[in-house]
Amino acid sequence: MRFDFKTRYEQDLRLFPHRTDLLGNGALLLCMLAAPLVLPQYFLGELTFLLVYGVAAIGLMLLSGFAGLISLGHAAFMGIGAYAHAILLEAGLPFALSLPLAGLIAGAIGMLLGIPALRMTGLYLAIATLAFSIIVEHVIGKWEGLTQGHGGMQVPEASLAGFDMGDIESFYYTALAILCLVVVGTANLLRSATGRALIALRDSEVAAQALGVNLPYAKAVAFSLSAGITGIAGGLFAHRIGWLEPGSFNVVLSLQLLMMVVVGGLGSLKGALLGVAFLGVLDPAIAILKDYLPSAIGGAAGLQLFLFGLVLVLFVLFEPLGLYGRWLKIKAYFDHFPMYRRATFQRTKTYMQSERYR
Amino acid sequence: MLDFLQQSLNGFATGCIYGLVALGFVLIYKASEIVNFAQGDMLMLGAFVGWTALDVLGFGYWPGLLFTILACAAIGFLLDRQVMRPIIGQPQFAGIMLTIGLAFTIRGGVIMIWGPEERSFHTPFSNKTTAFGSLAVDDVSLSIVAGTLVLCAVLFIFFRRSRLGVAMQAASQNQLAAYLMAIPVKTVNSLVWGLSAGVAAAAGMLLAPSLLVDTNLWIVVLKGFGAAILGGFGSIPGAVVGGMIIGVSEQLVGVYLDPESKGIAAYVILLAVLLVWPQGLFGGAERKRV
Numbered sequence: 001m002r003f004d005f006k007t008r009y010e011q012d013l014r015l016f017p018h019r020t021d022l023l024g025n026g027a028l029l030l031c032m033l034a035a036p037l038v039l040p041q042y043f044l045g046e047l048t049f050l051l052v053y054g055v056a057a058i059g060l061m062l063l064s065g066f067a068g069l070i071s072l073g074h075a076a077f078m079g080i081g082a083y084a085h086a087i088l089l090e091a092g093l094p095f096a097l098s099l100p101l102a103g104l105i106a107g108a109i110g111m112l113l114g115i116p117a118l119r120m121t122g123l124y125l126a127i128a129t130l131a132f133s134i135i136v137e138h139v140i141g142k143w144e145g146l147t148q149g150h151g152g153m154q155v156p157e158a159s160l161a162g163f164d165m166g167d168i169e170s171f172y173y174t175a176l177a178i179l180c181l182v183v184v185g186t187a188n189l190l191r192s193a194t195g196r197a198l199i200a201l202r203d204s205e206v207a208a209q210a211l212g213v214n215l216p217y218a219k220a221v222a223f224s225l226s227a228g229i230t231g232i233a234g235g236l237f238a239h240r241i242g243w244l245e246p247g248s249f250n251v252v253l254s255l256q257l258l259m260m261v262v263v264g265g266l267g268s269l270k271g272a273l274l275g276v277a278f279l280g281v282l283d284p285a286i287a288i289l290k291d292y293l294p295s296a297i298g299g300a301a302g303l304q305l306f307l308f309g310l311v312l313v314l315f316v317l318f319e320p321l322g323l324y325g326r327w328l329k330i331k332a333y334f335d336h337f338p339m340y341r342r343a344t345f346q347r348t349k350t351y352m353q354s355e356r357y358r
Numbered sequence: 359m360l361d362f363l364q365q366s367l368n369g370f371a372t373g374c375i376y377g378l379v380a381l382g383f384v385l386i387y388k389a390s391e392i393v394n395f396a397q398g399d400m401l402m403l404g405a406f407v408g409w410t411a412l413d414v415l416g417f418g419y420w421p422g423l424l425f426t427i428l429a430c431a432a433i434g435f436l437l438d439r440q441v442m443r444p445i446i447g448q449p450q451f452a453g454i455m456l457t458i459g460l461a462f463t464i465r466g467g468v469i470m471i472w473g474p475e476e477r478s479f480h481t482p483f484s485n486k487t488t489a490f491g492s493l494a495v496d497d498v499s500l501s502i503v504a505g506t507l508v509l510c511a512v513l514f515i516f517f518r519r520s521r522l523g524v525a526m527q528a529a530s531q532n533q534l535a536a537y538l539m540a541i542p543v544k545t546v547n548s549l550v551w552g553l554s555a556g557v558a559a560a561a562g563m564l565l566a567p568s569l570l571v572d573t574n575l576w577i578v579v580l581k582g583f584g585a586a587i588l589g590g591f592g593s594i595p596g597a598v599v600g601g602m603i604i605g606v607s608e609q610l611v612g613v614y615l616d617p618e619s620k621g622i623a624a625y626v627i628l629l630a631v632l633l634v635w636p637q638g639l640f641g642g643a644e645r646k647r648v
Contacts, residue, residue, distance in 0.1 A: 131625035302469025309462025316456040
């Protein structure tokens with residue numbers, strides 16, 4: 001059994017609270033670095049997709065998991081990032097400049113959306129972001145001078161420091177590097193006063209305000225950072241798909257992102273990545289499952305959607321903390337062996353907590 | 359002028375559907391503070407069950423309508439009882455994710471059972487028009503408006519006069535007090551879900567003749583949100599009026615401004631309303647508890 005006996009405040013603020021965390025993360029990073037040496041091209045391509053989704057999921061996790069603001073329209077920021085990146089590349093900017101700029105543009109638009117969103121709460125915000133994403137999709141389709149509309153737009157080729165983005169291996173390393181930067185950056189943000197303000201905001205707006213958190217500022221920060229990170233993911237996504245259409249960034253993508261975050265476990269960065277990995281495995285798993293089912297079920301077109309929905313329902317009902325929550329439970333079981341008590345993680349029975357105040 | 363009236367009327371009919379979807383949201387929201395993202399899929403399920411009742415089982419239109427409403431109401435009742443109940447008391451987010459999951463499951467299930475093809479839907483109203491002076495109106499649109507009015511009247515009387523309706527109101531205002539008054543709150547909430555699913559099924563049956571029976575019918579849910587928000591998410595008449603406003607303005611935008619922008623008019627209105635009134639048009643100022 002391990003005791004967290006903290007004697008200094010710095011121990012509370014460490015990026016890696018235990019030496020084992022450092023070892024585990026280092027081992028994971030080494031595996032990821034070695035992956036292109038082992039994996040065939042096809043799987044490497046799929047893994048790259050997951051890295052890109054990972055960046056987007058971290059962006060959404062920052063907003064929904066930490067600041068507690070629900071967004072049903074994050075695909076819009078991915079779309080904005082992707083188009084901004086492609087258009088800037090077309091204009092002749094180098095990759096190293098256009099990707100951060102794409103993130104900045106998405107972040108600025110996120111801030112613009114965030115300012116009116118400051119006054120909305122939970123549900124209204126969710127629906128407003130949904131409306132926003134549908135409008136963005138429409139605007140991208142209509143603004144033919146800039147985006148070439150529904151006909152689609154070729155993503156220009158680019159290279160970074162001699163690495164060609166068209167080459168799957170060098171793109172893999174670029175995506176991995178950006179994902180690492182984003183993860184470390186977000187983890188650092190969450191250790192800072194701003195990050196803690198976001199978490200306080202999620203747990204109780206009134207209490208956070210009473211403790212001196214500047215609500216509008218904190219929410220605007222959450223929105224613009226989240227949109228910016230998702231915009232960068234969009235820029236990478238553009239390279240991966242190679243051909244941009246407004247329809248690629250629709251409500252379904254937003255819901256997929258949200259599903260990754262929820263299945264992974266709201267409120268943890270590891271959760272976001274676990275969720276991405278889980279959904280990345282689920283897709284091929286369903287494809288394999290189809291072969292073993294009787295053809296009446298396995299061949300049906302809706303099976304994938306049905307199973308996705310079922311997984312989401314089961315997670316919300318039986319593991320609301322997501323995969324990361326399950327991981328914590330497994331870890332606690334071995335930490336406390338043989339003294340593990342189920343009650344440690346049992347949720348207290350609650351009656352309906354009204355969010356209405358009447 | 360005539361054209362304007364004609365277009366407004368068409369929009370009005372579509373708006374009634376949005377209003378009915380919004381009505382379904384509001385019923386559930388008032389009872390359990392959950393926003394049912396699966397409402398559009400319940401509507402789609404209703405249209406498919408209705409098609410089966412009419413074309414496969416060979417029911418007449420009116421028995422088919424009744425059968426569909428009852429079948430979907432039963433599904434809604436069971437959904438609440440078996441699936442939704444464990445998340446009572448959890449944050450709003452859980453409810454949103456759970457109903458999104460349900461929406462996927464229902465949509466996938468419908469595609470698996472009925473297949474992705476579109477189907478046409480025949481009713482006594484199809485391909486007929488009624489003339490009001492020099493104004494010619496589809497009977498389908500008329501049936502939508504009439505159906506909405508009848509449903510609203512029935513619900514109004516139900517909530518005012520019947521014991522169960524009053525119990526539903528009591529449970530939505532204060533669950534604990536209702537419980538102490540010997541109202542079986544859990545069952546009542548499940549019945550509200552059944553009622554809401556029944557309304558969705560009726561809306562699906564009304565909408566299906568003017569479109570095709572298709573798995574994309576769920577998209578009305580997005581317009582329904584706009585309607586519910588305009589109406590303030592807590593008021594039943596507000597929801598219906600909100601739906602009508604959205605339907606009419608959408609149609610007019612499509613005809614007089616830009617046909618391509620018809621689809622997003624609802625969302626622009628929605629965002630504009632939320633910018634000015636963050637709690638919707640009729641929502642009161644609320645603060646969360648600490």
